[in-house]
Amino acid sequence: MHHLVRSLAMTVLAVCCSAALASPQADQAPHGKLPGWAVPQAYKLAFKVDPALQTFSGTTTIKVDLKQASDYLWLDGRDLSVSKVTITDAVGKIYDGKYVAVAPNEGVSRIDFGSTLQPQSLTLTIDYTAPLNQQLQGLYKVSHASVPYAMTQMEPISARFAFPGFDEPGFKTPYDISLTIPSDLAAVANTKQLSETAAGDKWKTLTFAQTKPLPTYLVAFAVGPWDIVNGPDIAPDEYRSDVLPLRGIAAHGEGHRMQHVLSETPSIIHTLENYYGFGYPFGKLDLLAAPDFSAGAMENPGLVTFRDWLLLLDPDSPAKYVRGSFNVTAHELAHQWTGDTVTLAWWDDLWLNEAFATWMQQKVTMKVHPEYRADLDRITAAQEAMQNDSLVSARKIRQPITGNGDIETAFDAITYRKGAAVLGMFEGYVGEDVYQKGMRAYIQAHKFGNATADDLVGAVATAANQGETFKHAFNSFLDQSGVPYVRTTLEQKGGKTIVHLSQSRYLPVGSAGDAKREWGIPLCVRYGAADGSKVKCEMFDKPSGTIELTDASNPTWVMPNAYARGYYRFSLTKPEWTALTQHVASLSDTEQLAYADGIDAGFRHGELNAGDALAALKPLAGAGTREVVVAPLDTVAWIYRNEAQTDAQRAKIVDWVKNAYLPRMEQLGYQRKQGEADGDSILRTTLAHALALDFKLPQVRAALLKQGDAALTKKADGHLDLAAADPDLLGDSLAVAVQERGKPAVDALIAEIPQTTDPAQRNAMLAGLAAADTSELADQARNFALTKQVKVGEMAAILRGGRDTPAAREALWHWFTGHYDQVIARTGSFASGVLPRLVGGGGCSKAEADRLQAYFEPRLKDVTGADRGLAQTREQTLLCAALKAKQDPAAILR
Template identity: 60%
Template sequence: MPRLARPLLTLALAACCASAHAAEQTPTGRLPTWAQPQDYALDLKIDPAQDTFSGTTTIKVKLTQASDHLWIDGKELTVEKVTVAAGGGKPKPARYVQADEKNGVARIDFGTTLQPQDLVLTIAYSAPFNGELEGLYKVTYEGKPYAMTQMEPISARFAFPSFDEPSFKTPYDIRLTIPADLQGVANTAQVKQTPAGKGFKTLTFSRTLPLPTYLVAFAVGPWDVVDGPGITATSQRAGTLPLRGVAPHGKGPRMKIALDSTPVIIHTLEDYYDFGYPWDKLDQLAAPDFSAGAMENAGLVTYRDFLLLLDEDSATRYKRASFNVIAHELAHQWTGDTVTMAWWDDLWLNESFATWMQQKVTMKVHPEYRADLDRVLGAQGAMSGDGLVATRKIRQEITGNGDIENAFDGITYQKGASVLGMFESYVGQDVFQKGMRQYIQDHKFANATADDLVSAIATAAGKGPEFTAAFNSFLDQPGVPYVHTEVTDAKGQVVLKLTQKRYLPLGSTGDPAKTWGVPVCVRYQTTAGSDNACTLLTAASGQLALPGAQKGGWVMPNAGAAGYYRIGLDATALKTLTANLPQLSDTEQLAYNDGVDASFRLGEINPAQLLAALKPLTASKVPEVADKPIGNVSWLYHSLARTDAQRAALSTWAQQVYLPRMQQLGYVRKDGEEGSDALQRAELAGFLGLTMKVPAVRAELLKQGDAVLAGGKTLAFDQANPDLLQSALGVSVQEHGAAAVDQLMAALPGVIDPAHRNAMLGALASVEDPALAAKVRSFGLSKDVKVGEMRYVLTAGERATLADRDAQWNWFTANYQAIHDRIGAFAGGSLPRIAAAGACTPAESERLQAFFEPRLKDLPGAVRGLQQARESIALCSALTARQDPATLVK
């Protein structure tokens, strides 16, 4: 056909198809299933030094109904050419129409109606590198540009036209044409390299196993690619698995600690699932800037750089976090990558399982890290959000793209993991493992739903509908069960009366008349020591016999803290349990703390009683237990105390229970000390020095902070204990004000080490002067702060008083558009919570509503974010109105 006729043909195709599309609504959620991808070939040309990239995407598509078009996802793509080849025939021109620019949905018009058959769709396009750390984006690090991907949840559409949903799971063939002096990596092993014209080369990678779009990954840049120890063969996997680290230029040597810890994690996971790691290699990449903590891309796992770039002097919390996060992401290679959720309402099948499995791996490999306590602490953190009426279900219906982003929260991660652990404890670990192994085998390289998982566990356990209904009650109903217990004497036998309802703190407008299928296990005192008893509480009330229980003895209503519920105790039972606290396990003492906190937030005990009940915990030799009351005391100090005398009373309490331990630990690392000592030193120093402002602690921290600042433009980081760096610099900021703030801001652009940058930004966020706080927040919007670092400083400054929060609010509203533009569309749902940080009055809630209501349409997920922020303010207001701070002063 002559070239001049091409525009006429395009107009004719548009005219013929217009009436056919008029009645069909553009899909804004899931795409229709009558067009399904079978595989992809991605051929991209990527030069990070440029502002755009280009590519050709070829998709084999099965068309299962007659149609003159299909729907596809694509956003910010400039499409140059589209062809469709039907039934193995000659490619014919088609048309790409951006039908929904906001959601990134496009239509491919064939120009004629095609019958059900296999098609080959080829799309040539170009696109800008994304500026919000989504899709294929670029960052500049030490003056060198890098390009890399972050596709989850629905950002593959920025990188290539695709069916951007988890259920469309296919193999991929990936080719990257890149500058000859750069390195390129992707999900699978490179199998070929060929010249591609002057200054370029083309890398071809092996075909992937079936993947959803959100797990496709590649990266281009002047990377250091270093070999780690090969992961030796197991009974589940033949051959040695290649392991590599991918780091920014010059940083490869700092990957050693992370790489050395990886083989044992893979071996542990393979042993648990009885299923070998399925991909042909494992690369772990330290991202120079990243919107998430880490991402489980199959075969190419990406992390925030501070999690992988370590040395022997790194802060203890980073070393532990590195192992834990690596274990979490590698657990995903089975739950998420091998078996993938069918839709985002089952995101918990990915994240809950990876969280739960990471804790099992850590407990086996590093029991001293106390992942059993992390499990309980994580669940209790989730309960704080789950106490809101505006909370989510674990399995939450997805009504729009904003709901997808909202799903990445404590409900999906920590609550889900806790619920898994609760039912694992109920049926037994071996039985649960049997069910999990069958689940993986039944759905390998395919998709699954919650029903598939629950059925596998129920079958392994030989359980019927009651078990399934109990499990589903936690998946499909929001909120936290509140299980209240009462010890009674029934014909000479001790019996525990149980009642359950939804936990709703003071100020809540929710309906408490909710029930779950709660596996309730209690541990109780006997003449020989203690014993356990369990029941499945499915009604509003029930009872549980405690054979051999000692009359008047203690009862812990959540044995091992294995249950996802808050416990309620009458005054006598609480007194007895408090007196016998050393008889409880470490996890149970955390459950006790949570029960006391629940009573306080219900208004059943006052601040003085709260402190009295928590004080025995501080004597624990286990830092996670001893330090748990710090959160309660900090809230009392910032949100409830109104006078200097009340704050002084809290400071005295804190010094009595924690200062001797701080003095014992000292302020410098000791040869051979336990990692838990280093972590507790950092926790206590921050609490006593920055929150409670204990002079002796501040003086020691100030010495270290000032020694770092004495380095001038190049800060002398080696002058501070790495574990105390942020607190030490924070005290210097508070003591020296503008001089320290200006020095840190001036030095930050020249600081490369991510741990040092985190400490500097955290210190800047501790500023107290309102004018300096505004300056720090504005600094967070500058190019000197990475997009992934912004959150450290967006809420900088003291927020205890309404005047402080007014200053923060005025800055936020004045800079709203700049914040919105930089934080990214899919993080917009968090903006109401950022704006409301520390708020505790009805007036603050009303101004939040007034400001965000007209902006909700442009913020995916912000409706729920606004609801939760306002409800949190209402609960804070109700609690401060009920609880009398005068009880703090005797």
């Protein structure tokens, strides 16, 4: 419908508006979408780039379909110094144009033609110079071992920093890219290099093959003294007839560390091709380890970019990095189909990119590395999204976009994790094979074009022979925020067992939201039967209803989220909770995770007190599955930090944690064992962090301090002996050392970080600095974060520390408000949406919420996207305070 409306509007305008049009005023600049009466058809992008310089130059040539008579058109360009614009009309006549930066803060500009031109095909040629960006946006400059590199990050709306164009996803065109660079450097781009020619003294020009149709945000290239290493070629299969060449791109001297990820990549590509029934279409595949990066990774077709620690791996790399490398690679390569081949039409459907890549990554991981248990990752990720989705200020999956700030803040847990959970829930409802049929049809119908939510939902509904009821149910999760809360009550009546159901919106204690809301929920209930348990499923799309539990035992028990597929929370009566707790060991590990979330939800809703929660969660700590073992920790840590008031109460919780987890920690030990499962390595890391830093168990702190001291010892070459600690525990060992040894440890880390290029070791040292627990040392670490010795993408690793106590948050607040301008200057607009959480996260009082609001409210006009971050952080702070006031701390001792 959207495209039809746009087409009709353009037809009317072309007929009625052939008279000369005066150039509009600045306040008439489009905010959001550009008008549809000037549409790009193809780009030629020529750049001259030397990473050692502060600026670059470019010539952008755009073929434009002008659909109505006009003497101007709108496009996007930001921080560009344009020296010349020419317009060539359909018969070859050339006009001198003028480039006007109309809304510089948004990057909206105008090309004035000088006279009115009738509807036709035009060619715009724009010569310009621009700074190499310092905030990881557009074409930006980074360094590795003091050597400069230049690379791109265009998503979501940063292409306008690199070249003038139509910077929104609905415009997909082919691109011809050429790069003029110093002769001793290398460059890569989305497509294969076709030629290299000399371009004057010490310069050369590289020309690349034309791309498939892409939106601006997927254009990518990189310039520098890169190591370029070949990976295994990806063999043809039934969906792709050509060999797919695979390469790794890394900073000079780092290429040898790419072999692990390159060895894993062919299996990911084949799995995706087999699922979609559609071969990888982009000709070649390079994976680039970026020396600094604003995101985790970026799905640019043909040139996928990553934070370096995800790709630069050694045999002793932390297990969480090795597993994370596979998961993130699978996510970005899934995007080659959902996002790159088929692209969202507008940013309100970002979930069509990110939720699908998250969901598909989990399917790929389950097939290639089933031991990674991506099925459990999906559940824990969904539960993390539910925490955010419980806020009145939460986004919808399909959130209307009203400005650039909405675009920049759309990359959140709702888009990625809730979206993936909803996809998995409806996949479970119609069946995996049917769902795959719908997905294949969706890709084929929209390949190399754009799609909307209706296109996807319709494709799945058609494949499943489902009608409007199914579409309404699916859309009920896309078009409204919130988590369904399913209340259940058991009744034995006339020899039958009936479960009564009602649904509302889940809201924590203290929420000002309206709980009256309905969804179409694919609901499954597991219940006790004579031979174990049975499952009953139905589409629950009314405010209330009943399900008869056939052959239920008497008495029985119910688990209202069988398989844990459902994106909803559930509530039981106290007797039903008791019965379910008695049978929790018989639940699958997926259902045990849903049980843990149900306990946490009941606690935060005010139905369970701290004593209830601690008792109900205790059985999970002895489970056999890592994800289940650690599931209680967040709830217990909240009670410890925010509710326990007396030494006796704090001691009770520490004893709970010690009894539940210390034996497992000691069984694992403090060093990785030869050949151990990576799940054990990750469990060691999780438990060591919680026990040493959250609950401060002396035994665990002593073991980590020993490793931290060893790591802080200087070797003969003057460097710290970071390899002396277990690689999985290095960050936590340094954190304990900073807290125990104080300034000497902080000074040592600050001296070492600039001399270290290894990304895993840098991350560990940053984690050590973030743990500083006196205001003086924390300030020293934060001041260091503002220097160029810390990369822009690393700053948050330090700044998010120091918030576990009111005194620590007070110190962080004082520092941040005193250094606000410096933080903004380094991070830029892409990070602005998270600033309120960065400084205010973890707050638990009305006073903290009020000061956050008072500080940021007058600054919102200058910091795009911070309004949502402010609303959510303030609400979280008030909810924490309300839950704290609701609870009776004495319940901890009962």
